[in-house]
Amino acid sequence: MNNLDTALLNLLIKDGRASFADIARQLNISRTHARDRVQAMIESGLIEQFTAVINPEKLGKTVSSFIDLKVAPNAIEDIAEDLASKPEVVSLYIMTDLQSLHxxxxxxxxETFHAFVSTHLFSNPQILSVASSSLLKRVKHRRGGARL
Structure with missing residues (x-):
C-alpha cells in the first residue's frame, strides 16, 4: 500500500459513496485509476465492504453499554457466537487472555438492558463474572472507521 492508496482509503472511510470522479479530483488522478485502485483493494480483501453508519439515537437506542465478561475458557467460542447473534450486541471481542469477552x-x-443481561448473561453458568458501564458522554469515536 502506498501514499495514494492511504489517501484513497481515507476518502472512502469519510464517504463510502464518493464517486470515482470526486475521488480522482481530490487526489489529482484519473477516474479510471481511482476505480482500478479501489477494485484492486476489494479483490485483495483490504476493503471488506461498504456500509452505512447509523445514528443509534435516531433509532431510539440511547443506552450504550460496555460489558466485560469472564467466561469458562472451554465455552468462550460458543458464548461469543451466541451473544453476537443478539440484536442488542453491536460489537463483541474475544480478548487475549482467552477467557474475557468485551x-x-x-x-x-x-430496563431493556437489564432484561438483556438477566436473560443472556446472569442465567448462563459458564459466565463467571460480569462488569458493565454505560456511556456518559462520547468524546471521540471512529464514525466511519479507523483513520489511516
Missing part, C-alpha cells in the same frame, strides 16, 4: 450493546432503555 461487548458493546445498544438498547432503548435501562
Amino acid at each position: 461487548i458493546h450493546t445498544l438498547t432503548d432503555s435501562t
